Amino acid sequence: MRVTTPNSPRPSSPGIWDPGAEILVDHSSPMPLYFQIATQLESAIDSGALAPGARLDNEVHLAGRLGLSRPTVRQAIQMLADKGLVVRKRGVGTQVVHNRVKRGVELTSLFDDLSALDQRPGTRVLVNVVEPAGAAVARALDVAERTEVWRLERVRLARSEPIARMCNYLPADLIPLPGDEVLETRGLYQLLRGAGVRMHAARQSIGARAASRAEAELLGESEGAPLLTMERTSYTAAGQVVEYGTHLYRASRYSFDFALRGTG
Amino acid sequence: MRVTTPNSPRPSSPGIWDPGAEILVDHSSPMPLYFQIATQLESAIDSGALAPGARLDNEVHLAGRLGLSRPTVRQAIQMLADKGLVVRKRGVGTQVVHNRVKRGVELTSLFDDLSALDQRPGTRVLVNVVEPAGAAVARALDVAERTEVWRLERVRLARSEPIARMCNYLPADLIPLPGDEVLETRGLYQLLRGAGVRMHAARQSIGARAASRAEAELLGESEGAPLLTMERTSYTAAGQVVEYGTHLYRASRYSFDFALRGTG
DNA sequence: CAGTGGTCTAGACCACGCC
DNA sequence: GCGTGGTCTAGACCACTGA
Numbered sequence: 340m341r342v343t344t345p346n347s348p349r350p351s352s353p354g355i356w357d358p359g360a361e362i363l364v365d366h367s368s369p370m371p372l373y374f375q376i377a378t379q380l381e382s383a384i385d386s387g388a389l390a391p392g393a394r395l396d397n398e399v400h401l402a403g404r405l406g407l408s409r410p411t412v413r414q415a416i417q418m419l420a421d422k423g424l425v426v427r428k429r430g431v432g433t434q435v436v437h438n439r440v441k442r443g444v445e446l447t448s449l450f451d452d453l454s455a456l457d458q459r460p461g462t463r464v465l466v467n468v469v470e471p472a473g474a475a476v477a478r479a480l481d482v483a484e485r486t487e488v489w490r491l492e493r494v495r496l497a498r499s500e501p502i503a504r505m506c507n508y509l510p511a512d513l514i515p516l517p518g519d520e521v522l523e524t525r526g527l528y529q530l531l532r533g534a535g536v537r538m539h540a541a542r543q544s545i546g547a548r549a550a551s552r553a554e555a556e557l558l559g560e561s562e563g564a565p566l567l568t569m570e571r572t573s574y575t576a577a578g579q580v581v582e583y584g585t586h587l588y589r590a591s592r593y594s595f596d597f598a599l600r601g602t603g
Numbered sequence: 604m605r606v607t608t609p610n611s612p613r614p615s616s617p618g619i620w621d622p623g624a625e626i627l628v629d630h631s632s633p634m635p636l637y638f639q640i641a642t643q644l645e646s647a648i649d650s651g652a653l654a655p656g657a658r659l660d661n662e663v664h665l666a667g668r669l670g671l672s673r674p675t676v677r678q679a680i681q682m683l684a685d686k687g688l689v690v691r692k693r694g695v696g697t698q699v700v701h702n703r704v705k706r707g708v709e710l711t712s713l714f715d716d717l718s719a720l721d722q723r724p725g726t727r728v729l730v731n732v733v734e735p736a737g738a739a740v741a742r743a744l745d746v747a748e749r750t751e752v753w754r755l756e757r758v759r760l761a762r763s764e765p766i767a768r769m770c771n772y773l774p775a776d777l778i779p780l781p782g783d784e785v786l787e788t789r790g791l792y793q794l795l796r797g798a799g800v801r802m803h804a805a806r807q808s809i810g811a812r813a814a815s816r817a818e819a820e821l822l823g824e825s826e827g828a829p830l831l832t833m834e835r836t837s838y839t840a841a842g843q844v845v846e847y848g849t850h851l852y853r854a855s856r857y858s859f860d861f862a863l864r865g866t867g
Numbered sequence: 868c869a870g871t872g873g874t875c876t877a878g879a880c881c882a883c884g885c886c
Numbered sequence: 887g888c889g890t891g892g893t894c895t896a897g898a899c900c901a902c903t904g905a
Binding site for chain 1: 875876
């Protein structure tokens, strides 16, 4: 997608990186133009071609150079501003942020997180059944009581050591039920994404408590050790519940890192 | 800002609430038009006038009724969609979400949270000094070592019971240093907002550990009790560090609830 | 098929920050 | 003053949905 042009035909002012030279738009692509621009600018920032503090070419120039209207270019840059990658200041310009806030691990799964950290994630499947929903689960999934739901209970391993115990409930008709062997090599969110289920939002609650004897044994901790608890309900864009889960993490081995944005 | 008109002059189609009848825009106001619209629509949703599932008037009609262009109206509705209050579907329309995800407690302070819950928050100030930054604090605040920083240590109370111990570091020149008595009645974020400091993003890490003897005593727990730990760095829109804090919460009395949005 | 949101254009004026 | 982003207009065509 990104094309590098080592020498700009006309050097721009010192300190101002000229994105026009490295951005190409494809009018025949189904991908929106503003998205094409944003993607390429983001790549430039990720790769360091656009270093922190670098000023972007201004909207009007960039639009002219790309042969696009200003609103389109503006929409692209706004995407980056919303992500916190650049800062816009009226009368000044747009700059790549200095102190980049780590990309929020929003709506990712533990499996993804561990994969990204090269922690060799593994899974032990304890329960993988379809059963009628009890009252609490029915309320959480927003379905009628005794509706068939998919119940999943797993232990997550990293480098062969237990990290978490995860209990999940999902609508039974959401995706074809995978066998245990599939669940052992793929995260739940990975499976959902693969089946075209797209998460859009989630409600999450994080707390802590002391480990019971059984929990301690399962996770390789001692009784009374602090555990992180996480309860999460995930939704599609249409507001349908995708998944309800209650997870238990060893506090000695895991913490939740994330980025927040905007004052609401 | 919002004006209620009890009787619509011309009843709209059944099931479709006609926002045009209740929305007024003021072209002379310094508040952007799209923001005026979004605010009033949000009020209608909050108040229940726009019930979950209700369809909004479409963009073109609404624009015509308000005497505005479609992009302006669209920007307003997009704000609500970004907040997760409405769902937009091409070929269908815009609906108020059924399963409303609780407003994320993004970048709020514990004091705000407790105030909102009517928990009668209080504060005991343990430390309130300006001192030279050590290596770790200097790195966290992104300032030179031995720069003067404001150090704050407090115990947060709710209904006169201790809930958390909070340690914060801030650039000393950010706001005039308040006396202890001010800190006892106002949250830190409240003070910062009042001084015009606007938080834009934060990096946060939540974990858990067992209470030491001193911590247990301070918080009214027993030694070894599980505590939630939170470490946070807050930034302005320009990427400057506003505050670095390490907090300790009684797990028996507090949990972090928040909403996540978008798949990143 | 008609209706909806998604995208895009080619301009315009304004408010703000800096010089 | 001048350049910047912030806002706004009045159209346009397209893709998708549902009847």
